[in-house]
Amino acid sequence: MNPSLVIIGAGMAGLSAGIFARMNGFQTEIVEMHGIPGGMCTAWKRKGYTFDLCIQCLSGSKPGTDLHRLYEAIGLLDNTTFVSSEYWKHVRDAEGNELTLYNNPDRLEEELIRFSPEDTPFIHRLCRDIRRLQSLETPIERSILETIRLLPLMKVMNRYKQPPDRSLAEIKNPVLRRLLVAGLDWDGQSATFPMMGLAWQGSGNGGYPLGGSVPLAKSLEKRFLDLGGSIRYGTKVKKIIVEGGKASGVILSDDSVLHADAVISCADGRTTIFEMLEGKFCNDHIMGNYRDLTPFPPLLFFSLGINADLSGLPDVLTYVPEDPVEIGGTEHPYFNFYNFAKDPGLYPAGKGVITVWVPVSWEHWQQFPYQGEEYRHEKEKAAGQIIELFGRLYPHLADAVEVYDVASPMTFSRYTGTWNGAYEGWRVTPDAFFISLPNTLPGLSRFAMAGQWVVTGGGISGAVISARKAVQQICRDFNQPFQDGT
C-alpha cells in the first residue's frame, strides 16, 4: 500500500502540497481548521460586494516561464484570465504633486525625468536596473545552475537592498524622493522587492487574475479532490505525533488521532515548531531565525463598497498626507487605496470596491477583548478615519460609501492561525535578503514544512514552490523518485 501523508492547512501551500503528494502516489488527507480552502487567499461578501483579501498581482502569470508551467501542472490557472495595469502605483501628496510609477521602464523614465530633470543620471540607472529585473524569473529550485543564472542580476538586486528611503537617498529633488519612496515602500522591505513587482508587471509576469483569490484556491481544491485526496474542514491540529524520530500523525483538537506515515505542516511556522512539536526539534539556526527575522506586520484591512462607478480612478493610489496620520494605534506616513474597477465580477453594476490595508501593532490590538465593545469601537473609529481620507481624496464620492468592513489583526489570527496576526511570513529585509530557510527540522524525519514561513517575501509563488520542495523531501525520505507534473 502507498504511504499515507497528513498535511496541516488547506491554504495555497497545503493544497499545492496535496496535489504534488497525490502526483507521487501518497494517500493524502489535508486537515484544515477553517470551513473553506485558501487560507489568506480568501474573500467575503457584503451586500452584493465581494471583498478580496489577497491578490493584487501573481508572479509567474506569464506563459512560458517555469513558474507558469508549474502553476499549470497543478491546475492553479484553470479558467484564469489575467489583466494588467499600466502602472504599479499612482502617488499623490497633500500639496497636489502627482507621480505615476509606470510599469513600462521607458514611460517611467520619461515620467521621472519630467518631474526632476536634475536627477536624470540616477533615473537612467534606476530604469535600466528595472529593465534588467524584468528578465528575472523566480527559480523553482536553487541549483548551482540557477545561482549562476542569477549572478548578473544579484549586483542589481543588491544595489537596492536597503528600504526605499535609503536606496533612493541619492535623489536630489525632495518631492520626487518623497513620492518615489512612498510608492515603493512595502512595509520597510528592501526596495528590490517592490521593484521586482513593478518589473514583473511590466513584462507581463505579474498579472491580476480576474475573480480574485477565491477561484485560485477553488481550482487547487478541485484538482486535489479530483486526484483522489481528501480534506477535513473545521478541524484543528493540536500536536504532531513523533515516534522513533519520525512524524507519524497528528492529534486533533478533539483529542482524536490521525495516524500517517509522514506529515507536512503548512500552518504558521512558530506554532508548528514550538507548539505542535513543543520545540523538541530545533537548533540554534532555527531559534535564531525566529528571534532575528522580521515578520510582516499585522493589518487593519478596510474594504469599502462604493455606490459609484470607479473606472476613472487610479488602480492603486498612494496618498501622502502632509503629516503622518494615526490610525489603529500606529502613525502612517501614507495610505494605499486599491481600486478593483478592473474586476466587475466583484461588485454590482455601476458600483465599485476599494480596499486599504494599514500595518498596525499586535500589542495595541491585544488590549481590546475580541468582539468586545472597545474592540468594535476601535474598528469603527478607524473605519471612520479611512472613509474620511477617501472623501478627502475624492470629494465627489464622499457620501458614496454604502458598505464597509474592517478585518483586524485578531481576524487574521483567528481565521488562519498566523502568528501575532502577521499578514504574510518573513519580510525581505537587508538582513534577510532572499535567504534560504530550512523546511525540515533536526532529528525529525518524514516531516517537512511549506508555505509562507519557510520563504522570505511570502506570496502564492512562494507557497507553491515550497510545497513542491516539501513533497520532494518526503519522497526522498521514502527513497522514491519525485515528479511535479511539468
Ligand SMILES: Cc1cc2nc3c(=O)[nH]c(=O)nc-3n(C[C@H](O)[C@H](O)[C@H](O)COP(=O)(O)OP(=O)(O)OC[C@H]3O[C@@H](n4cnc5c(N)ncnc54)[C@H](O)[C@@H]3O)c2cc1C
Ligand atoms: C492583504 C494581502 C495581500 C496579498 N497580496 C498578494 C499578492 O498580490 N500576490 C501574492 O502572490 N500573494 C499575496 N498575498 C500573500 C498570500 O496570500 C500568502 O502568502 C499565501 O496565500 C500564503 O499561503 P500559505 O498556505 O503559506 O499560508 P496560509 O494562507 O496562512 O494558510 C495556512 C492554512 O493553515 C490553516 N491552519 C493553521 N493552523 C492550523 C491548525 N492548527 N490546524 C489546521 N489548520 C491550520 C489555516 O487556517 C490556513 O488555511 C497577500 C496576502 C495578504 C494578506
